[in-house]
Each structure stands twice: as C-alpha cells, then as structure tokens.
Amino acid sequence: xxxxxxxxxxxxxxxxxxxxxxxxxxxxxxxxxxxxxxxxxxxxxxxxxxxxxxxxxxxxxxxxxxxxxxxxxxxxxxxxxxxxxxxxxxxxxxxxxxxxxxxxxxxxxxxxxxxxxxxxxxxxxxxxxxxxxxxxxxxxxxxxxxxxx
Ligand SMILES: CC(C)(COP(=O)(O)OP(=O)(O)OC[C@H]1O[C@@H](n2cnc3c(N)ncnc32)[C@H](O)[C@@H]1OP(=O)(O)O)[C@@H](O)C(=O)NCCC(=O)NCCS
Numbered sequence: 001x002x003x004x005x006x007x008x009x010x011x012x013x014x015x016x017x018x019x020x021x022x023x024x025x026x027x028x029x030x031x032x033x034x035x036x037x038x039x040x041x042x043x044x045x046x047x048x049x050x051x052x053x054x055x056x057x058x059x060x061x062x063x064x065x066x067x068x069x070x071x072x073x074x075x076x077x078x079x080x081x082x083x084x085x086x087x088x089x090x091x092x093x094x095x096x097x098x099x100x101x102x103x104x105x106x107x108x109x110x111x112x113x114x115x116x117x118x119x120x121x122x123x124x125x126x127x128x129x130x131x132x133x134x135x136x137x138x139x140x141x142x143x144x145x146x147x148x149x
Pocket of ligand 1: 085
C-alpha cells in the first residue's frame with residue numbers, strides 16, 4: 001500500500017459489515033504492536049458489537065482502502081476504546097488523532113464522563129501518543145480481568 005499523497009481525500013466513516021470486515025482484519029493482523037486479532041474479532045462478534053454503538057466503530061479510508069480503525073464502547077457509565085490502529089504507511093499524518101477525536105466527541109455526546117483504554121506494557125509509543133491527547137496513565141489502579149469461555 002502506498003502512503004497518502006497530500007491531495008488524496010481521506011474519508012472517516014462508520015464501519016459497515018460485511019463490506020469492511022476483511023480490510024479491517026487485514027489492518028489489525030498487520031499491526032506490529034498494539035492490536036491483536038482475537039476471539040472478539042470473528043464475524044459473529046463484530047456483528048454483535050455493531051448491534052450496540054454502531055456509531056462508535058469508525059474507519060479511515062483512502063482510495064477505498066481501510067488505513068485506520070477505532071472501536072468505541074459505552075455502557076451507560078464509562079467508555080472504552082479498542083483497536084485504534086493506523087497503517088504504518090499512513091502514520092504521522094494525523095489519522096490517529098482524527099479517529100480518536102471523533103470517537104471522544106461521540107462518546108461525550110452520549111453523556112460519557114470518563115473513558116478507559118488498555119495499552120500493552122511494551123507499547124510505550126502509544127502511551128506517548130495518548131498523553132499528547134490528554135489521556136493520563138492511572139497509577140493507583142490495577143486492572144483485573146476475567147475470561148468467560
Ligand atoms: C498510535 C497510532 C494509532 C497513532 O496514529 P497516527 O495516525 O500516526 O497518529 P497521528 O499522526 O495522529 O499523531 C498525532 C501525534 O502523536 C504523535 N505520535 C504519533 N504516533 C506516535 C508514536 N508512535 N510515538 C510518539 N508520538 C507519536 C505524532 O508525532 C503527532 O504529534 P504532532 O501532531 O505533535 O506531530 C499508530 O502509531 C498505530 O497504529 N500504532 C500501532 C497500534 C497501536 O499501538 N494502537 C494503540 C493501541 S492501545
């Protein structure tokens with residue numbers, strides 16, 4: 001994939017299933033860090049996610065190719081952000097910022113007061129990115145998780 005020449009229009013829009021599924025999966029599978037394709041990314045799970053908050057699952061598209069994604073969630077109390085990913089050839093052009101800003105705006109308009117996201121320990125550059133966008137690392141909290149089979 002070639003990088004985005006300055007005059008190539010970038011489109012931000014909501015994810016559409018099944019049209020965008022393969023492109024998003026390919027992008028996530030190509031991430032060197034930060035995003036892994038997991039059991040929440042099967043067609044069934046992605047469709048389930050889209051039954052709720054379809055307006056928080058966004059893609060960035062150049063020439064009809066998916067170059068960025070973000071998935072937001074809102075449970076009525078807190079927000080979550082998952083799968084913020086920008087294709088390596090398109091980084092540093094503000095696409096990550098556009099995706100994050102748009103989801104934050106949409107979360108706020110739903111009444112969300114606070115939002116969380118998880119960054120893997122080795123992904124220090126993503127932490128820098130989020131800190132530039134006024135996200136703060138929670139140093140007094142520990143994250144516990146439980147997998148349901
Ligand atoms: C994190 C990521 C989404 C940023 O996307 P991007 O489109 O390159 O980000 P932007 O171009 O909007 O960058 C905005 C600012 O953050 C900075 N920035 C971007 N990526 C950065 C990085 N890896 N390290 C430090 N700063 C970074 C840019 O310098 C820019 O600052 P500036 O406006 O002052 O120049 C992208 O690097 C990525 O996909 N990483 C791999 C997946 C990942 O880790 N996702 C997060 C999962 S928690």
